[in-house]
Amino acid sequence: MGRPVRTQLLGDQIVTLLRNQIIHGEIPQGSRIVEGEIAERYDVSRGPVRDAFARLLSEGLLEKKRQGCVVRGVSxxxxxxxxxxxxxxxxxxxxxxxxxxxxxxxxxxxxxxxxxxxxxxxxxxxxxxxxxxxxxxxxxxxxxxxxxxxxxxxxxxxxxxxxxxxxxxxxxxxxxxxxxxxxxxxxxxxxxxxxxxxxxxxxxxxxxxxxxxxxxxxx
Known part of the structure; x- marks a missing residue:
């Protein structure tokens, strides 16, 4: 069974917001970014935030480190x-x-x-x-x-x-x-x-x- 459409749309919206903030430099390079904090900020569950993080990792805008996800940004x-x-x-x-x-x-x-x-x-x-x-x-x-x-x-x-x-x-x-x-x-x-x-x-x-x-x- 697929995930609810609303959850998928929320993931798209969040990845768009975060991508914009990262490339525009509003979230500085090297910043630690936490699923729970993002979910709380946008009043959503962690599911769509996790999806958004996966997209941003695949795009190279985030990277995984020992302390969690860190903003890699665009060099x-x-x-x-x-x-x-x-x-x-x-x-x-x-x-x-x-x-x-x-x-x-x-x-x-x-x-x-x-x-x-x-x-x-x-x-x-x-x-x-x-x-x-x-x-x-x-x-x-x-x-x-x-x-x-x-x-x-x-x-x-x-x-x-x-x-x-x-x-x-x-x-x-x-x-x-x-x-x-x-x-x-x-x-x-x-x-x-x-x-x-x-x-x-x-x-x-x-x-x-x-x-x-x-x-x-x-x-």
């Missing part, structure tokens, strides 16, 4: 490693799309660009970050590589929070929006080398902003 090396993997995923997706232009479904990327445009006009940074991530998610889904899609799904939640951090540093997100439009246009034109260079430049900018944010928070 500069982690950011470099994660972005390196992301570039490989997206380049693979690009190669597939370029080879299958006639059968590629552009709907996801087109809807994300429309969503980014609306968020840009309203100044909603969090919604922009969500639509930004949805664009890249739609691109990776177009790889039709089950392994890449599966691995991407495990790091996608981390990128969701990272985008909130990096976008918050930009006084003007128009260049970011223009990058996405250019990437989609290049994809549709079938210019493999061009779109890969655009993605590399775009992701390098995001990587550098995340590194600056980490360096700033450590001062």
């Amino acid at each position: 500069e090396k982690d950011v470099w490693d994660i972005y390196e993997v992301r570039v490989l995923f997206e380049e693979s997706a690009v190669s597939h799309v370029i080879s299958h232009l006639d059968t590629t479904d552009w709907t996801g990327m087109e809807q994300s660009i429309e969503g980014m445009h609306k968020a840009l006009e309203s100044g909603d940074l969090n919604q922009y970050a969500l639509e930004d991530l949805n664009f890249h998610d739609a691109l990776i889904l177009c790889s039709h590589n089950a392994r890449i899609i599966g691995f991407w799904s495990t790091i996608m939640p981390i990128f969701s929070v990272m985008l909130q951090v990096t976008n918050a540093q930009d006084s003007d997100l128009t260049p970011s929006f223009d990058d996405h439009v250019a990437i989609l246009e290049s994809l549709k034109s079938g210019e493999n080398v061009d779109v890969k260079s655009l993605i590399n430049r775009h992701l390098e900018g995001s990587l550098n902003r995340m590194i600056r944010a980490l360096q700033s928070s450590s001062r």
